[in-house]
Amino acid sequence: MSAGTIWGVGLGPGDPDLMSLRADRLLRETRHVAYFRKSGRTGHARRIAEGRLCADAVEYPMDYPVTTEIPVTDPAYTAQLAGFYAQASDHLAGLAQSGADVVVLCEGDPFFYGSFMHLHSRLKDRVPVQVVPAITGMSAAWTATDQPITWGDDVLTVLPATLPEDELARRIADSDAVVVMKIGSNMPKLRAALAWAGRAQETWLVQYASQSGQQVMRLSEADEAQMPYFTIALIHGQGRRP
Amino acid sequence: MSAGTIWGVGLGPGDPDLMSLRADRLLRETRHVAYFRKSGRTGHARRIAEGRLCADAVEYPMDYPVTTEIPVTDPAYTAQLAGFYAQASDHLAGLAQSGADVVVLCEGDPFFYGSFMHLHSRLKDRVPVQVVPAITGMSAAWTATDQPITWGDDVLTVLPATLPEDELARRIADSDAVVVMKIGSNMPKLRAALAWAGRAQETWLVQYASQSGQQVMRLSEADEAQMPYFTIALIHGQGRRP
Numbered sequence: 001m002s003a004g005t006i007w008g009v010g011l012g013p014g015d016p017d018l019m020s021l022r023a024d025r026l027l028r029e030t031r032h033v034a035y036f037r038k039s040g041r042t043g044h045a046r047r048i049a050e051g052r053l054c055a056d057a058v059e060y061p062m063d064y065p066v067t068t069e070i071p072v073t074d075p076a077y078t079a080q081l082a083g084f085y086a087q088a089s090d091h092l093a094g095l096a097q098s099g100a101d102v103v104v105l106c107e108g109d110p111f112f113y114g115s116f117m118h119l120h121s122r123l124k125d126r127v128p129v130q131v132v133p134a135i136t137g138m139s140a141a142w143t144a145t146d147q148p149i150t151w152g153d154d155v156l157t158v159l160p161a162t163l164p165e166d167e168l169a170r171r172i173a174d175s176d177a178v179v180v181m182k183i184g185s186n187m188p189k190l191r192a193a194l195a196w197a198g199r200a201q202e203t204w205l206v207q208y209a210s211q212s213g214q215q216v217m218r219l220s221e222a223d224e225a226q227m228p229y230f231t232i233a234l235i236h237g238q239g240r241r242p
Numbered sequence: 243m244s245a246g247t248i249w250g251v252g253l254g255p256g257d258p259d260l261m262s263l264r265a266d267r268l269l270r271e272t273r274h275v276a277y278f279r280k281s282g283r284t285g286h287a288r289r290i291a292e293g294r295l296c297a298d299a300v301e302y303p304m305d306y307p308v309t310t311e312i313p314v315t316d317p318a319y320t321a322q323l324a325g326f327y328a329q330a331s332d333h334l335a336g337l338a339q340s341g342a343d344v345v346v347l348c349e350g351d352p353f354f355y356g357s358f359m360h361l362h363s364r365l366k367d368r369v370p371v372q373v374v375p376a377i378t379g380m381s382a383a384w385t386a387t388d389q390p391i392t393w394g395d396d397v398l399t400v401l402p403a404t405l406p407e408d409e410l411a412r413r414i415a416d417s418d419a420v421v422v423m424k425i426g427s428n429m430p431k432l433r434a435a436l437a438w439a440g441r442a443q444e445t446w447l448v449q450y451a452s453q454s455g456q457q458v459m460r461l462s463e464a465d466e467a468q469m470p471y472f473t474i475a476l477i478h479g480q481g482r483r484p
Binding site: 012013016017018019020021022024072077078079081082085109110111112113114117118120121124131132133134135136139140142143146147148149150151152153154155156157158159160162163171175210240241242 | 254255258259260261262263264266314319320321323324327351352353354355356359360362363366373374375376377378381382384385388389390391392393394395396397398399400401402404405413417452482483484
């Protein structure tokens with residue numbers, strides 16, 4: 001029997017209409033679907049796929065053992081996640097070795113800050129693995145602001161808000177266009193960094209880009225106490241334009 | 243009569259199977275299609291759309307008056323392009339004012355270094371304009387290398403190779419992950435900047451990502467004399483991974 005393929009399928013920013021033709025087809029055809037989720041939740045990727053899966057598709061939810069309960073810098077966090085990814089990879093490798101193709105549902109683009117990469121690195125030398133790229137959350141966010149992110153020779157810097165405040169500030173000051181991801185509880189630190197860099201007035205926030213509940217606002221209008229995980233901050237480049 | 247809408251529709255990196263469901267539907271339904279092209283060529287965006295347009299769709303090719311014949315820093319370049327974008331915008335605004343919806347075919351993502359932004363800025367206060375985001379060429383490029391571009395807290399910097407060598411070198415040295423666009427004839431300068439930054443050995447090149455003729459190679463294997471416009475250089479981040 002020949003081995004099946006593990007497909008890491010990017011579903012895009014959230015609006016199912018923004019998934020690729022290839023992703024849509026793979027979802028409709030597959031008999032085996034796996035996805036990450038916070039324990040007890042539907043899972044964001046699974047929600048994007050709703051209505052496209054075969055009635056007889058077998059689902060394999062992969063429940064994170066921990067999300068924000070332990071700091072990512074704690075060795076216990078790394079140990080728990082490493083064990084979890086190893087176990088999930090073993091399970092998927094077993095399915096592929098038995099001849100099954102498996103679609104792993106991925107929010108956004110799998111190779112851009114995605115969880116699938118932790119399976120990919122553990123699977124790629126064991127069974128066939130294919131990745132389908134997708135529209136990123138940041139593309140949906142700048143589209144929601146109705147302004148281009150980069151013109152001409154603009155430099156774009158993508159920053160996780162988890163970085164130290166002084167590093168955020170230095171890099172925000174040194175780039176034409178800026179995208180900040182992973183904001184959540186880092187909003188007060190990010191606000192301070194933007195102020196230090198003198199760019200708070202230019203900053204936009206987009207919550208739930210392309211999803212129901214999408215919100216677009218200037219930083220100056222934002223209520224810091226209400227910052228969901230799916231928040232992206234943007235500073236648009238102002239480069240050369242004929 | 244109510245005005246029609248100008249749709250800036252991102253078609254993605256080149257493989258038609260990677261366009262979004264929304265883009266595919268808009269292409270199949272529209273009666274008016276506009277697209278940029280180099281004079282005398284089919285046009286890359288038009289080629290991606292091949293086979294999806296209605297038989298009776300009216301096409302409006304927009305031929306760039308100049309591409310690489312004049313340096314972008316020459317005032318004559320700016321003047322010619324500004325006149326061209328103004329004329330194209332007037333034409334599209336006229337169509338929308340007469341009630342027609344028009345799809346403008348855009349390679350990649352329209353708001354990420356795309357030509358559509360030059361129409362968008364001239365049209366948005368005159369007629370309804372909508373933008374459909376898409377998979378970027380850089381997403382297709384890092385997917386083609388079969389390696390994630392960013393892990394954990396990695397910083398990603400996107401650089402146009404048109405920047406001065408010392409600025410390229412400084413920014414390449416200062417980022418975890420790097421994407422370089424607009425390479426073409428800037429390859430010798432980029433190679434020097436990568437060497438100065440000590441990162442030449444980590445650099446990958448992807449030509450025609452997701453298109454027929456896709457090539458993936460290390461910088462060290464590349465023949466500099468053969469560098470097409472659709473070349474993207476990548477340095478993958480090596481950040482935290484459980």
